[in-house]
Amino acid sequence: MATPPRSEVALLFGGEAGQGLQTLQTLMLRLLSQAGWHVFAASEFMSRIRGGSNSVTLRAAPHPVNAWCEKVDLCLILDPAALPRLQGRFGTETVVVGDPRSLGEVAGMIPLPLQELSKAAGGVLFANAIACGFLARLLGLDRELLNATVASYFGDSANAQSAANLAATRHGWEAAAPHAGCCALLLPSQPRAAAERPLLLDGSAAVALGALAGGCNFIASYPMSPSTGVLIHLARQARTHGVVVEQAEDEIAAINMALGSWYAGGRALVSTSGGGFDLMTEGLSLCGAIESPLVIHLAQRPGPATGLPTRSEQGDLELARYGGHGEFPRAILAPGTLEDAFLCAAHAFAMADASQSPVILLTDQFLLDSVYDIPDLPLADRPPETQIVVTAADYQRYAPSVNGVSPRGIPGLGAGLVCVDSDEHDAQGCITEDFAVRTAMVDKRLAKGELLRFDLALPPRLYGPADFTSLIVGFGSTYGCVREALARVDAPHTAFLYCPQVYPLPAEVVDALLQAQIVIVIENNATGQFARLLRAETGRGADRQWLKYNGLPFSVEEVVAHLQEEDWS
């Protein structure tokens, strides 16, 4: 079964919840990254704590990777249910590893006596280290690097746990002897120096760091997959970075708390998923009415209702755009990379603050749970300043202004009173039913939308020829697979327009749509929400739609197949 050395490799681990796939993922990511590779991992898992059947796809390549692929070079199977679930992805050259004791005899499978070795090592807890040692040897990796990685993961090597895991790793390594290098990686890659270490982050961490970089100092949220990671990251930083963190009793409380915090001078975030966002929409409307800044992280998963809680979809774009009653401006940022997740999160705070409007950061389970290496995150030179004024005695919260933005005061800072009202109000914030004031206030609020469309907008990025005739348009987490697929297929005159800001549509998006003869919109939902949004806003919709809605992200192969179906002549 040994194959010639490969320039890149795709691993797949299948197992039950609770079998430690996450640990194995981390160990292998670190090991391969330290060995000099670019790495990527994405996990798909069921909505349960133990059992079921989950998997992790892990890629290593000499160039950066950030897309999910179906192809598998080396597959480790930990539970019997995994094999039938995953084998559709196997090719003729896929190397399959598993324990015959639990899986029975499988033709061509390289046996890894995991049960036996675990028992010897001291229990199932050591299965990950064993598997790691085993896989490392199949991949032809360096043994010292392996040991260093395992040791650093489990704490310094003096500690007993670390020592036991190192021993387990060795057992795995040794058991792999008959198959050493059977799935070897081509380049005798240079291990990285510690100083050159890239960042290995998942999307949740990137969003949380971006929020901190944006000056976030308050988060109130209610746990909900896949949004909880951001909340937990910020809870861990509460002390260090001075963030007020509260688990609210429900999503309604969460968003109202966030608005209360902005009112008092905080920079608040809420993190939720579709169902929780629904519950927040009245608060979103309040945000529009009182002209408060607000950042909402909407982490998408497949709906409707509870749907598939741990899986991925881009099915809440229209909810983000239209949720909340009445009319008021908002912005929606939909990053597709870790860097953009960071930048969009940070920028969301600046946008919200400057426009006194809600900004929705639209992510999905796939992006949030994907891990890959990036050289660095672009920290700004200076900390962000909240645009608040020291009020004078005659302060008016809703003083008229050309661009719709009134200077924002906060209680306790200055001589004025800061009065905000969810009813229609006058410049002072007092309830009014005056028809002319109503009209003026609507106009004032809507004027701020122009700031979001122009001054504060995040432009789209075009990949491919500037004189394209065919244009693939996407947002959020489809970024990686489209770029990789385009690199694989010869699609002349075709460009990819990646839109980290999906609403309001920056002028460049409109221009690109007008230039295109064929517009293809790719999105991870069933009804083509982005295409509809583009048509609603510009009159120009999609000529072709690439949709997927089974709960999984697009794979590179699927996009390649779509590209190949197109007639590029």
Place this chain on the structure above:
Amino acid sequence: MATPPRSEVALLFGGEAGQGLQTLQTLMLRLLSQAGWHVFAASEFMSRIRGGSNSVTLRAAPHPVNAWCEKVDLCLILDPAALPRLQGRFGTETVVVGDPRSLGEVAGMIPLPLQELSKAAGGVLFANAIACGFLARLLGLDRELLNATVASYFGDSANAQSAANLAATRHGWEAAAPHAGCCALLLPSQPRAAAERPLLLDGSAAVALGALAGGCNFIASYPMSPSTGVLIHLARQARTHGVVVEQAEDEIAAINMALGSWYAGGRALVSTSGGGFDLMTEGLSLCGAIESPLVIHLAQRPGPATGLPTRSEQGDLELARYGGHGEFPRAILAPGTLEDAFLCAAHAFAMADASQSPVILLTDQFLLDSVYDIPDLPLADRPPETQIVVTAADYQRYAPSVNGVSPRGIPGLGAGLVCVDSDEHDAQGCITEDFAVRTAMVDKRLAKGELLRFDLALPPRLYGPADFTSLIVGFGSTYGCVREALARVDAPHTAFLYCPQVYPLPAEVVDALLQAQIVIVIENNATGQFARLLRAETGRGADRQWLKYNGLPFSVEEVVAHLQEEDWS
């Protein structure tokens, strides 16, 4: 100040909340209706219980009227604040009536010594009867009819309250002697025989009656203007018509109760306004997921947030269309007349039941609080049947089917089990994470959208030439003013497309848009939501938009002015 007799008349009453404008409105509507006129009244009022400054516009004409106009022929002013608020609507011929004791001297005002007469009659409670008698005489109405109307309103004439009010009416009548007929109506109109009485209904009553006709037997709601009227009407009918009525603790409870009732075989309605609807959107998504029928009455008022609680707007169309996370079909019906309010409410139940989807009945404060006469409401021949099946032992709630609709069982009827789940589920209603089942279930749910677009759709109605080149498109309560304005202005090749179903768009709407050279969309909001929806769905948007968003409905005069600005050459 006497003017030549008029063929129709527009009255305006201005007063504080608590001064009895509603009683006066009812008395005058009945009187004029009994006298043989077609009548219409619309009120605009502040969000307070006493004080403030409200008004009622009441029209009488030989032909049916159902639009609000700004023109005033005869104005009764009850409070000092009303005069400056309303006098912008006066023309040179407007007859103004008021009590100099409370208003001071107003040039040209016909004095009605209301304070003095009220005191004599026994107190302020009698002011309405006095005013009614006074106005009746100015209008040249028949005294016997006046007495009969007042008597029937206050109960039989033997009763003391009735007698006192009759006396008050007489005082008013007598005080008007010097000005009798100064604002006379032209036709010595024939009083109607009692049997010919038309119905005098407001929009809330029409919706409630439509719901009953649609078989509604359950309503759970939380009070919120302007949706509360429907709830109250049904509460009054609870005993007679066997309706389970419950004031929920919040809107979330309300919609979940409604879903529970449908599950158990009920036909449930919820009634709310924008903010409450926001809170219901998670339940709406649940409705989509479990494929429950549901009827939601969304009574619009100006937002965002609390906005103008007692005023009118069409600002929640996009909320109705896109609210709720994930993807599932729905229908939105937006009646513009009382007959349609009734029919749409009844049809909403049939649609929801047949498609197992949510149907949103979209109204607004103006429609709900407008009163006019209609000959009758079209009751069906047979009571609606709920489409439920007696289950067999192997019953599957989500059995596959061609049009997406699975036979709907309920607990307690048959040998099967009825299992519904908000998670993605298989045919039996059990949780699944199978990717193929997921895809099939999404397709099944979305297939039902075609039923709503075709088989069950309420088609638009076209008024004007079939070979139009200009098309005015509207939905809901703009109906009346557009039709009246078009009757007044010569707008060749222009037709009005009135859409009681705004989503999914019936094929006829699409056809009409394609035929039109110029599309004008009229809507009572600031951002042109219907125009955007049309563009999103068809690619064809508006060439011109007539928008209004100060909290008032369009007046006939405004639409006339818009029409006159158009270049019809």
Place this chain on the structure above:
Amino acid sequence: MSENRFARPGCDVAWCPGCGNYGILNQVRDTLAALDLDQQRTVLVSGIGQAAKLPQYLRVHYFNGLHGRALPVATAIKASNRNLTVIAESGDGDMYGEGGNHFLHCIRRNPDLTNIVHNNMVYGLTKGQASPTSPRGFVTPLQVDGVILEPFNPLAVAIALDAAFVARAYVGNVEETRAILQAAIQHRGYALVDLLQPCVTFNKLNTYQWFAAHTAPLPSDHDPGDRQQAFARACEEEPLRLGIFYQKEKPVFEEQLAAYAADPRPVHERRVDLGLLATTMRELGWG
């Protein structure tokens, strides 16, 4: 118990090995059978969470709705068809957190349903955050410095709301829990069973051992008719008392509805009376 007709053998149960939910499942199933309930008239309603998966594992009608919203659904089912036996069950986060407002107002309504709350003092399905009943100081991935909120005392609150039936059980006490569930289902009106349940994965504090050591039955002289006494016992923290704290006959919600004044049939059996409707139309139509 494989002959138990409420059992759904062979289904893939998504709980962790050792979870307290298995015991609850058995106890609920046995109680339904012991009461000889009509399967065709038994409806379970749940929200979202580990506890809320329970109906999936029984042969009953079920409505597995939204997180926190089981009680309004259950109330409406009962109000639409009074012939059904309705049980609303979910986790502590679901019922006392997200669904707290419904908990309050459902008790005020007093529909004839049973409310079983799997109280594991943690959010299981979302991986171990604090629930409203988590003790002070409880450390979680989110409450990194420990819980700082006063734990929610469901029994005390229910008694303050004058709930018709208020009980606490512990899944480890099989017979006692069955007896309590049985009494709760038989009680006419709203019945709360706060059912202590170890979450072996995320709650390393409130374990089987902990519950065994920190619970005790109500004293034998406890009088469930005495609201003040019930409240006092509900406030006790050590030991946590088990049993029926409070019980009272009260007017039942659905029995008082005007809709049933003249017609006892479930709403699905009724048809619109068009003649009556025409009359109503005329009545309303006179302005």
Place this chain on the structure above:
Amino acid sequence: MSENRFARPGCDVAWCPGCGNYGILNQVRDTLAALDLDQQRTVLVSGIGQAAKLPQYLRVHYFNGLHGRALPVATAIKASNRNLTVIAESGDGDMYGEGGNHFLHCIRRNPDLTNIVHNNMVYGLTKGQASPTSPRGFVTPLQVDGVILEPFNPLAVAIALDAAFVARAYVGNVEETRAILQAAIQHRGYALVDLLQPCVTFNKLNTYQWFAAHTAPLPSDHDPGDRQQAFARACEEEPLRLGIFYQKEKPVFEEQLAAYAADPRPVHERRVDLGLLATTMRELGWG
């Protein structure tokens, strides 16, 4: 009282003549002045309803938000700037109905704020439907056969939640109400004042006369430190007792937040520490 700097003279008050809210407005205004609060640091938060309009008629900072949602807003304001005095007030429908879940969990949190509930036992602004505190049998345009739900007893529930300060006042008793409001604002932690208020337009049952006849001060020997006694008195229906039922020193929410462990400043005074952030980034970035 025109020199009262919290007064906002000349504003158009939207309440009905004779409404109990006028008295509450005066009492709140006088209490703020009597406590000599810093106007620049006093924030009123309200929801929607007649009661919720109160902040409009005072010279204070205010956040007049959504129906039912004053408490989370108020909690966050206090948690973001501990130098502010925060008062959350609204009607009974707002606080106990739509906002019921926040009422529960705000008490559990125990932020240092005062919660004034105008309890007129009716929904005023929406024209007279029953509120959670409406008595059984109360007939309204919506409850045409009278209320069939158990009235919500806010004091009993608050005591069941072990609230830090629980009081009931009646607007007709001017001095007593001022004293209670004063104590509530001065109390460190959450303080509930359920403030009985006649709605002269929609509640023809619970009038000034009715309240005068059916309320009485707590007995002079009442011990606000005794939770059981407080609960027992809270359960009494005739007369309705007035005064401070329960009071307790408890850890305050915002004092326990990790965000303030090293830095007492309000969040608006802080800036991101970029160096620290770079370190955190590296820490998280090692997979």
